[in-house]
Amino acid sequence: MFRQRPFRARQVKGAAVLGSVFLATACFPAVPVDPEGTLDTVRSGTLRAGVSPASDFVEIRDGEPQGAEAMLIEDFAEHAGAEIQWTIGGEEQLVKQLEAGQLDLVAGGITSKTPWSEKAGVTRPYRTATDAEGKEMKIVLLVPPGENAFLSEVEYFLDQTQEMP
Amino acid sequence: MKNAAGTHLPPEQRELMARAARLELISIGYTALTITLVALVVGNSQAMRTAWIEDMLSVLPQLAFLASLQFTRKARRYSHPYGYHRSMGAGHLVAGVALLVVGAMLAYESVSALVKLEHPTIGTMNLFGHTVWQGWIMMAVMALIAAPAVVLGRLKIKIAQPLHNKLLYADSKMAKADWQTNAASIVGVAGIGIGLWWLDSTAALVIAAGILKDGWDSTRSATSDLLDRRSKGVDGTDPHPLIAAMEEQLQSLEWVRTAGLRVRELGQVQHTEAFIVPEAETVTLAQSEEARKALEGTDWKAYDVVVTIVPELPEFLKQD
Secondary structure, three states: OOOOHHHHHHHHHHHHHHHHHHHHHHHOOOOOOOOOOHHHHHHOOEEEEEEOOEOOOEEEEOOEEEOHHHHHHHHHHHHHOOEEEEEEOOHHHHHHHHHOOOOOEEEOOOEOOOHHHHOOEEOOOOEEEEOOOOOEEEEOOEEOOOOHHHHHHHHHHHHHHOOOO | OOOOEOOEOOHHHHHHHHHHHHHHHHHHHHHHHHHHHHHHHOOOOHHHHHHHHHHHHOHHHHHHHHHHHHHHOOOOEOOEOOOOOOHHHHHHHHHHHHHHHHHHHHHHHHHHHHHOOOOOOOOEEEEOOEEEEHHHHHHHHHHHOHHHHHHHHHHHHHHHHHHOOHHHHHHHHHHHOHHHHHHHHHHHHHHHHOOOHHHHHHHHHHHHHHHHHHHHHHHHHHHHHHOOOEOOOOOOOOOOHHHHHHHHHHHOOOOEEEEEEEEEEEOOEEEEEEEEEEOOOOOOHHHHHHHHHHHHHHOOOEEEEEEEEOOOOOHHHOOO
């Protein structure tokens, strides 16, 4: 069946399409690219982090975020070479700000089953915890939707530093 | 009238039919494999998801073919005097409508993602301790699984033509075009990779349009066959070349002044009614049988031939 000419021609065309795609991607040194450039703005100075109080993960003492996830965000900011600009609020408000491009990273004991995955980018789970009923839950962070370079950088950092279940 | 005509295919066609069934089984097995593989990496890309659903849909005509095959094998009987050949047509219609509906849904999803400016999020995977962008893996999988479907399609189309099986023909054409779906999904994911978020939904829209076209073609062709349209070749030759061949057979008989044929498709066989205007006032039983046997001998597809002696040809058999 490979002997027939038209098939050959189409195969070649198909290979050319695929080849040019890979070539095109190879021309962009850092794939994936952020459509809105989140990773670049973070690296150039400021990480706008949003936290929502959640027991153990995020606590607010004297207006300052504390707890495991606040510390995690501080570590990431150091890794990225950025200063943190904190926003404290409810999840819905924080997610809206993520969508609007006003925040870069959101934490607050959010699990991998979060309904916000429709609106925001969700990292891979980086640790587990048990909920009130003793069921295991997987904890994630939220990033702006479609900012894939930034998401990849956060996940790279988590891969390097966390247990990653 | 011998029951065998068409119900039981001649040995060569029976062999082809068995091969077609084997190829369809292989196709289904292969598709099950690709569906599983893609499920592992599908992620948030609209194009990938559309291609994935298209993979699942591609099983429909294959299942319809295998199911219909069980029916066409049945011999005709008192309650089903035409036999069960039409089951191929019914299967063709069901598969066509399913493709249309799902194609429309997928097209709507892609357009609405574009309108809502949804930016697809694709993160990383941890591959042996390395953080790898999932888009690379998606593109690699789609490139890897593209070829075998095309090869299966080429093999099937070679069988579909001699079998005059439109369901199989539609299925092979879909399989032959399958690499375009994979290429489109790769373009979509690559678009996400270089920050062109809209390229993903646009690629998904292209794939959905392909599904819609397959659905439309199948639905139209199956419906017109079920409406007893004049028989056409699988590749669209109209009228079917067999009709002219059979008319010639009749014209060559000495006692025939003129003749017309009404031929409709019952799945892969042709239900044939011959209208003959004789030279003389009287026609013998032997002459009428001679005509019938001449027609049935033309091709295995000539099935259930009925001969009618008429004073003049009916209007509808004359060309406009």
